[in-house]
Amino acid sequence: MRFRAAIAALSLFALAACGNGGGTPAAEDTGPIDLRMTIWSANDAHLKLFNDIAAEYKTSHPNVSVKFDPLPFDSYTTTLTTQIAGGNGPDLAWILEDSAPDFVGSGALVPIDGNLTKGDDLAPAATKLWQNGGKLYAYPFSTSPFGMFVNTDLLKKAGQDNPADLVTAGTWTWDKAFAEGAAVNAQTGTAGIVVRDFDYKSWGNLSAVWTGWGAQAWSADGKTCGFNAPEMVDAMTTLHKAIFTDKAMPGPGVAADFFAGQSAMTITQISRASLLKDAKFGWDLVPLPAGPKGKYSVVGQAGLGVLKKGKHAQAAADFLGFFTNPDNSAKLAQYFPPARKSQLNAETMAKTNPLLKPTQLQSVVIDGISTGVVKPSHAGSAEIAQNVRASLDPLWKPDADVKGVLDNVCTGLKPLLSK
Template identity: 65%
Template sequence: MRRTLAAISVCALLGSLTACGGDEPEAGGPVTLRMTTWSANPAHVELFNSIAAEYSKTKPDVSVTFEALPLENYTTTVTTQIAGGNAPDIAWILEGAAPDFVASGALTPLDDSIENTADLAPAATALWKKDGKLMGYPFSTSPFGVFVNNDLLKQAGQTLPAGADWTWANAVAAASATAAKTGKQGLVIRDFDYKEWSNLATVFRGWGADAWTADGKTCGFDQQPMVDAMTFLHKAIFTDKALPAPGVAADFFAGESAMTIAQISRASLLKEAKFGWTLVPLPAGPSGEYSVIGQGGLGVMKKGKNAAAAAEFVKFFTSPDNSTKLAQFFPPPRQSQLNADTLAKANPLLKPEQLQDVVIDGIATGVVKPSHTGSAEISQAVRSALDPMWKPDADIPGVLRGVCTAIQPLLAK
């Protein structure tokens, strides 16, 4: 598996783009653009399609289709398409893969395709630039928060800790007690499922832990902050029963857990919720308050068959007007729109104070989830090396040393 991912990465992203399959010149006549996304959420799809339909009113010869791919294998699928000569015209790029795409030469610069680039927050665009040029547009810059099922907590006789009491220790205690008394689950780290390890950054950053150093060259899994964070998480899973055990599924949005860590794009799933809920920032950890951001960027593929037409659509898709619409699910990188009033208009399910506390303040202080060149191979290596962690008698420091043994050669490339 690692060999396959490495071959795809080298061929499709890091070197011989021409050798991986040629693109065809754009021809006259109708154009159908294909954009890959990882979300099949009906509300997201409806919004994307409405923007595409509006675009077609002024560009009747251009239509846009959105191809939703499974999140777990999303980046691998996109890079396989590129390597096979079937590159999408536009791709939603996850933050973990951004360094590969940005550095590879696979993307078309977007500086001339984005309106008012001066309005883009420097912190939001940092991951998406190469030699001063904007290679991807971070249309979603979304901090993680905790959605809470108030009814389940009340049923269990629990009160949501607030203010200085909103810490990881107290959050896990409330989740554990609620799970024990209701028969539901406690806290779910959305989209982790013991596979997507990078989502654990929403926990371990509370201990000041990092997957690797800022320069990307040295593994951080064997350092004491990570050991402490993973020891806490392991106890929460196997002793406190505050998180679902491996192999146990629970959907907060269906009322199956007391809490979940997720982004505001998930709030639409609560439109018809039959329980009371709230949204709060991530709990404070031993290193204090913190925020973790997930980003999604739009990239126009050089190897797509309609690169020029794709860039024109991206200009429309990311316009200030459409950015306001997208803010319903995807917090924009536009500084003029990062205020509670603007976001509240697009997010009627969320209160202005929730948007301020979780989104606006989170963007101001947060760090982006782990990302690195060679992300596919590194992520697979981390996932495999962490597998022994997910059993009751795990040697936690030993497992984490094993992670570093597995990835240090990859980080040093």
């Protein structure tokens, strides 16, 4: 029922363009304004920063209060669209890259070009996903490549090479990473490699792995399924072997939190680095291992938009402009790599990322943004995500027919991609 409500919400987005002067937000009232902004992080450090920015905004806008509303990551978009359909949507929202085409192309968001400070400082590659008809509909507040955090103590205990040394030697590959993960599990009983936030549900995060094989979920024009292409079959076969044969990765139902010392490696973004502030183990951050197609990078992106159906669209757009101005963008860069060209360098980012070295920021973040591909996105993302997740479920069994499962994924996707 919840999923069907979300799909219904997407069809209602078009109605958002009506009623407010053909896209111009209604005049704001002069009384107290309570803004709500949905986010998917409940991290204490993130929330403190957001609330500090909101408090600073309130000093010059005493009638405006901002509440940050964390929603669970794995159901974020479904919950958000359900709220919109029910008439209780937020004023502002973080939007995942996979659902960007739906939000940006539907009329659900207010154009924000006029609210940005030094908008010409934004990198064109970072704004591409959030534009339509020459207007910007969401600010790309995070353009964050995936990297590999490694527990150097666990790897040493298992007699394995330090990945940083392998990067220097040019031998940091997926074959080597899976071998080290399997060795850690065999010799210490601790999990090897974890793709954080995947949990055998959020399959889009696996693009941080399969892109190394040259695989893609669908063609560049979004019309042709890529799940049963040879590159994807090879990638998923390797992944299946790593999980069920070599035990390099924990299987379904096994929780292993790298940041609590429960795995040797994890694929995630630098926004998680704050969890290592009081780490009791040695750690490092290195680029993703090279795949059969060589070195690569995958970028997770998120936009911040103003909902046209929100109660206070003008005030929300003004706060968005403040939240993303150069000064606050520099603060947010501690967790969310900025889209501003002037700030996208290791030296500037190091000032607000004390836990990460400039070399780590350069190799994973700066270099990754310049060469990376964005995670899969497509119109109708909610229905597509649910369809692929259900079709992939049979893959997560020891005796799965990998090619057969991936053929079925494409059978289910074909009518959705052609819409």
